[in-house]
Amino acid sequence: MTRIVVVGGGAGGLELVTKLGHTLGRKGRAQITLVDRNASHLWKPLLHEVATGSMDEGVDALSYRAHARNHSFDFQMGNLEELDRDRKVITLAELKDEHGELLIPRREVEYDILVLAIGSTSNDFNTAGVKEHCIFLDSPEQANLFRTEMNNEFLKLHAKNGHGTVDIAIVGAGATGVELSAELHNAVKELRNYGFGDLDSNKLNVHLIEAGERILPALPPRISSAAHHELTKLGVNVRTSTMVTKVEEDGLTTKDGEKIPAKIMVWAAGIKAPDFMKDIAGLETNRINQLVVTNTLQTTRDEDIFVIGDLAQCTQPDGSFVPPRAQAAHQMASRTFKNIVAKLNDRDMKPYVYKDHGSLVSLSRFSTVGSLMGNLTKGSMMVEGKIARVVYISLYRMHQMALHGMFKTALMLLVGRINRVLRPNLKLH
Numbered sequence: 286m287t288r289i290v291v292v293g294g295g296a297g298g299l300e301l302v303t304k305l306g307h308t309l310g311r312k313g314r315a316q317i318t319l320v321d322r323n324a325s326h327l328w329k330p331l332l333h334e335v336a337t338g339s340m341d342e343g344v345d346a347l348s349y350r351a352h353a354r355n356h357s358f359d360f361q362m363g364n365l366e367e368l369d370r371d372r373k374v375i376t377l378a379e380l381k382d383e384h385g386e387l388l389i390p391r392r393e394v395e396y397d398i399l400v401l402a403i404g405s406t407s408n409d410f411n412t413a414g415v416k417e418h419c420i421f422l423d424s425p426e427q428a429n430l431f432r433t434e435m436n437n438e439f440l441k442l443h444a445k446n447g448h449g450t451v452d453i454a455i456v457g458a459g460a461t462g463v464e465l466s467a468e469l470h471n472a473v474k475e476l477r478n479y480g481f482g483d484l485d486s487n488k489l490n491v492h493l494i495e496a497g498e499r500i501l502p503a504l505p506p507r508i509s510s511a512a513h514h515e516l517t518k519l520g521v522n523v524r525t526s527t528m529v530t531k532v533e534e535d536g537l538t539t540k541d542g543e544k545i546p547a548k549i550m551v552w553a554a555g556i557k558a559p560d561f562m563k564d565i566a567g568l569e570t571n572r573i574n575q576l577v578v579t580n581t582l583q584t585t586r587d588e589d590i591f592v593i594g595d596l597a598q599c600t601q602p603d604g605s606f607v608p609p610r611a612q613a614a615h616q617m618a619s620r621t622f623k624n625i626v627a628k629l630n631d632r633d634m635k636p637y638v639y640k641d642h643g644s645l646v647s648l649s650r651f652s653t654v655g656s657l658m659g660n661l662t663k664g665s666m667m668v669e670g671k672i673a674r675v676v677y678i679s680l681y682r683m684h685q686m687a688l689h690g691m692f693k694t695a696l697m698l699l700v701g702r703i704n705r706v707l708r709p710n711l712k713l714h
Contacts, residue, residue, distance in 0.1 A: 287315040287629060290375065290396040292365050294321035294349055296328060297594040297614030298402030300687045303356050304622045310357035315629070317358035318394060320377065321349060324362060327425050328684055329404070330611050333465040335428040337435065337472040338712040342425050344704065347688070361394060365403065368566040370587055373397065398589055398625060401576065402618075403562070405595035405609060408555035408573065414532035419552035422461055432712070434549050435469075439476060439484065447483030450490050454537055454547035456529050457554030458495035459503065460646050463512055465551065466493045466521045467648035475711045491521045492545055494537070496528045496554070503608060504644050515648050529554075556609055558596050571598050580636035582621050591625070593617035599637065607639045615684070616640060 289309070291302045302319045309315035325346040327335065334340035353360040363377030373396055380389040406423050409415035420431050438451045453469060455462045473489050493500065493516065500516075500523060501509040516523055524545075531538040536546040558574035569577040569585045575598040577585050582597065584590045594614040599607040607613050617637060624634040685694040 286313070287397045288318070288395055289315050289398045289400070289625065290318045290320060290394055291400040291402060292320045292375065293402035293404055293594070293596070294319055294323070294326050295402060295404045295594060295614065296611050296684060297618040298400070299326050299347075299349075299352070300615060300684070301400060301402065301593065301618040301622055302358050303352070303688055304618070305625070306353075306356040306358035308622075308626065309629075318361060318396075319349060319353060319358055320361045320363060320365065320375070320394065322362070322364045323424070324349060325425075326352075328611070328681060330460070331681065332422045332425065332428045333461060333468050335425055336422060336431040336465060337468040338432050339468055339471065339475075339710070341708070341712045342428070344708075346425070352688070363389065363392070365561075366391070368399075368568075370566045370568075370590070373399075373589070375399065396589075398591070398628070400591045400593065400621060400625075401596055402593045402614075403559060403596050405556040406559055407552050408557040409552060410555065412529060412532065415552050418532045418534055419456070419550045421552055422465070431549065431551065435472070438548055439481060442488060443481055443483060447488060450488050451549075452490045452492070452536075452547045453549045453551070454492040454494060454545055455551045455553060456494045456537070457552065458493050458497075458500035458523070458525070459553060460501065460644075461553040462493055462495075462551070463500055463516065464647050465553070466491050466516055467519060470519045470521070472711060479709065479711065486520045489520070492524060492547065493521050494524045494527050494529060494539075494545070496526070498526055500525065501646060504646070508644070508646070512646055512648065519648070556595060562596065581624055581634045582617060582637050583624075583634075591621050593621050599639070601639055610644070611680070611684075612642055613639055615687070 289305060291298050294302070298319070302317060305315070305317045310317040325348050327342050327346045331340055335342045349360045361377065363380055365375055366378040367376035374393045375396065377392050377394060379387060379391045382388055407421040421427050422431065442449055442451055455465055469489060469491050470486055473484050473486055476484050499506065499509045500513050513523055528540040529537050530540050532550060536544055537550065538544055556573070560574060562570060562574045562576065564570055568587065568590070571577060576592045576596055577598045578592050579585060582591050582593060582599065584592060594617060595609040597607070597617065601607060616639065620635070620637040627634045682694060682698070685697060689697070
């Protein structure tokens with residue numbers, strides 16, 4: 286029986302392993318295994334909501350083991366440590382608990398087809414002090430750390446009867462930085478309903494710092510301009526053309542020598558693949574550790590290894606690279622699924638072609654702006670307000686439907702509506 290191993294249970298990896306389980310695992314045509322270092326999955330574009338307490342990951346996170354049982358694949362918890370292409374084996378590092386006690390020893394997992402979907406981490410560009418003093422919104426753990434520190438700062442301010450401010454600096458004005466900036470102001474607004482009556486937006490200083498000329502540099506200028514306007518209205522101090530050269534415990538220093546004070550600092554200024562992927566097993570990698578793939582999403586030096594999501598450097602027909610977006614990971618998962626099935630049946634595999642369906646940025650409950658492209662219009666259509674918000678939320682619903690099907694997703698939508706009545710609007714513990 287063919288052994289298919291998928292490493293990484295993010296948006297693309299989990300959708301892929303779910304499809305493989307349905308089509309091949311359930312019918313006994315292949316043994317499907319998912320490997321991830323976490324016990325549960327949370328859609329990465331929602332981490333800014335977890336960070337501010339707008340979303341409770343305990344409710345919305347998906348258990349890999351439970352999902353594996355329901356969708357005919359196996360789950361192994363662990364970190365990828367080594368890859369041996371000659372023996373077709375991956376090695377998972379030993380797993381210890383928070384006290385250092387060994388839970389699972391170092392072990393090997395054999396494969397016939399390997400899919401790497403590990404995703405990306407924040408790129409600090411070797412800026413001094415970033416690793417020591419900044420939070421990276423790469424994982425639920427980091428999001429929870431941010432929420433703890435944020436709540437502590439609000440408690441200190443409340444204990445001083447509202448005298449003072451909470452200073453937060455966010456470096457990088459991509460989607461994560463922009464959405465987090467807006468979500469912070471929503472958090473302050475909500476906290477006033479839960480015993481923090483002395484809090485208001487004037488007590489919150491959010492500095493959004495971007496080295497480029499405009500925020501959301503990957504999106505069209507008109508969307509960037511609209512988002513910039515909305516953030517300014519909220520009271521966010523948007524700083525463009527500002528490069529951070531050093532981070533210290535009490536704030537950031539810019540290239541011009543200016544000191545920006547901050548108690549909490551978030552680094553969201555770029556991505557790279559994890560450092561241990563650099564030249565792993567002799568595979569071709571680029572300067573940010575991504576694995577170089579062919580148009581069928583197979584690595585250039587091993588046709589039995591596929592790569593999807595942020596980990597893949599995939600070149601488009603025009604010579605540009607596929608951007609690191611959730612929609613790209615979703616599309617790559619679908620194409621890789623079809624190519625693996627074709628490979629098993631000795632049929633020709635088809636190339637992956639990225640289709641840009643537009644980009645949407647949520648400014649919390651205040652606004653949503655973005656563009657829709659592809660089949661909806663001949664070019665692109667700028668959308669904002671309630672329509673954009675509905676489309677933004679529907680992207681998450683599409684991800685849920687890929688994992689659970691339409692009926693279960695509808696039930697989740699119903700439960701979400703009920704929880705809006707039963708639960709507070711912010712996670713307060």
